[in-house]
Every structure is written in structure tokens, then in C-alpha cells.
Amino acid sequence: MAVSRTRNIGLPLISLLRLNGMPILEQLHLEERLLRSTSENWCLINNGTTDPTIVMGVSGKPVELLDTESVLRDEISVIRRYTGGGTVIVDHATIFVTFICNKDAISGLQSYPQPIMCWSSLLYKEVFQGIGDFTLRENDYVLGNRKFGGNAQSITKNRWVHHTSFLWDYEISRMGYLKLPKRAPQYRQARDHLEFICRMKDYIARSDFIDRTISAVGSHFQLRYSEPKAIQWPRGTKFEPSSRLLRKEELDEAICKSSAVSALLSL
């Protein structure tokens, strides 16, 4: 997409990676490697992921967050990612947008959670200009009072990641894998998943959302298009990703713990 050169003068450079259906674990590994091994600014847009996958935050505990019996029964993959935040179930109808930036990339922005969150909401306000009642509510993107985008971050000494999974669409039955979290935003008001979230497709076409996001990124950065195979990784650097797939044994263990607690409580 052509972006006016005139308006970009003086803006920081960002490389845009447009991905289609990259598996979410692969995306998370790519993000973390870009965060820790490069010094450029990046924007990733992954249009859907292959298989339905549950993605928990860094401290997520399956026994607390998931209906592990149905997860195991239906053989749904569970990932623990490198960023903070809550649990999502993602699939081909989820659109992922990630920003990986140097701490000084954006003038006046302190690399702490709240300032980064606020900055991101300004960018998405442009995306949703004239489309629905978009706002940042606590740490979620909402239309009205329904969440359609979940955020998480990772902040290092000199760089940060802010990534979002947008619910362009979702399958009602899959929400059943997720328990009501203990730690929930106040505005949720104990609503169950289906009362709490909304589908972005009811507001905007998929391609429009992606085009508008790229345009909004272009108003904050000088955009340069790139692709994963063109990334020049520094030589001699060893990288071990933190995000990982949980083993079946770990989910089985969660069921055992849950049963043990239930047995104790019934005594």
C-alpha cells in the first residue's frame, strides 16, 4: 500500500511483516527473537493462525484457567507465551498485530505498561475512526462495553513488545475451554465470555481492518515492507524462546490437582 512520503519525514522507521496463517507458536518465537536479537522496530500482522490453540500468559496455570478435561478430550494445544496477561483461544478467525519497538522509538513515550497501552489505543482509535464506539477500557480494546481485542506486553531494558489478538470472529463452543478468570477487569462485571466479547466482523471487513491498521501504522512510522526470510539475524547469537507448548502430562497433572482439591474440600 502506498503511503505518502511527505508525511513520514522525521518518523521512526518500522519494518512491516505481513503473515498469513502462521502458526501462533511460530509467531511468538519470531516476535521474541526480534525483540531480543534485533535493534529495529517491527510490526507483524498475522492474518489468522492454523489450528485452534489456547494461549496463556507467562504465569498462567491450566488448573485455574482451563477446563482441562475438555481441552485434553478435544486435543487442543495449549501454549504458555512470553508476555504477561490473560488467556485466549485463537484460530483462523483471529487477527494478530504486534509492535516491537526500541524504548526511544516513539518520542515522549516511556516504556512502561500503561503508557505503551495508551499509545496503542491512539493508533487503533485511528483504525476505528467512524466505525463503532472504540475505546481502551482498563487494558482491553472494546467496542461499546464488549472486548474484541486482548493485549499483552513484554518489556526489556531497551525494547518492548505490545501484541494484540483481535477477535474478528470466534466459535461459541470454543469459549467453553476457558474458565472465568480469577483476575478480571472491573468492567467485565462477572459476565461470562459470550456476554463479554464481541466479533469485529460485525463492525468491519477483515481486509479493511488490516488496511486501516497499516495506514495507521504509517501515520506513526515510516513503513518498510519486509518478510521473515529477509530478516538478517545477528551472527553468533544463541536464542532460546520462552513460549512453549504445554505437554499432555502437564495438563493431566492439572486435572489431578483439581481432583485432589475437590476431594479435600468435600471432606
Next chain:
Amino acid sequence: MALRMWASSTANALRISTANASSSSAVIPPAFSLARCFSTVLEGFKYNSSHEWVKHEGSVAVVGITDHAQDHLGEVVFVDLPESGKPVSKGSSFGAVESVKATSDINSPISGEVIEVNKKLSDSPGLINTSPYEEGWMIKVKPSDPSELGSLMGPKEYTKFCEEEDASH
């Protein structure tokens, strides 16, 4: 003895006071109460530019994150710390804190070997918010090069650093 010094939001606090001076019913809004305006910086501690502190006690150095850091991060809900025996390097990450949606690296102000980890933080990560310099300590290190402490900031320098960092954003 701890010496409370002005830091971080001092400039903001002063601007608010000045702005309200001419008002006949000047009230400092609750959001800018004294507890929020001023981060604590302690004498006897050394500080690095990524907002960790170190206190040298004989052959042991105790490490944590500053009041300024915990205030900007928000409520800490999880802490990931190394095991005893692991090495730490000055300026490199040795763990992370999770605050609501974000994980933030914790960087060691000194190099050495971890000899003790604050196990209380597993069940009570909020100690980092309520007591960042005391109960919220994170690791104890046997320094491999005590001279590294010389390159860290003292309390006055760190206070000024925080003020300048906040004022520039």
C-alpha cells in the same frame, strides 16, 4: 536511616501546586496525593539506569527494583527469579516481573553468583509494590567484582535521573 528524597513526579507535583495557587478553593486531587507523587530513594543503596537497586552488606549484595519502578509497573502479580547458584551479569536480565498485562525484565546491577532467592515472592509478589527495598528484595548475590558498584548511581544522582526521565516524557 532512610532519607526520603524527591524523585520522579516531583516536577508534576510542583506544576500542580503552582497551577492551583491562585485558586480560592485549591485542592490537590486524590490522584496526586503525596503517596503517589514521590518515589522513595534510600541512602546506602546504589541504583542503575533500569531502576534496580543494590545494597552491599559485607560479602553479599542484595538486589531489588526501586519504588519508582514498582510505581510505574503497577500491581505485580508474578515474579520469575533464578535459582541459587546461577550466575548474574551486570546489565543483563536475571528474571522478570509480571504486572497485569506485561512482563518486564529485571536487570542485575552487578555480576556474581546468586546465593539466595526471596521465596516469599512466590506467594506474595505484591511485596515488591508495598516494600520494594525491604520485604520485596529479590536476590542476594556474591559479587564477582565489587568494583562494579562504583559505576552505579548514588541516591541523589538516581533521584535526578528519575526526574529527568519523567520530565522528558
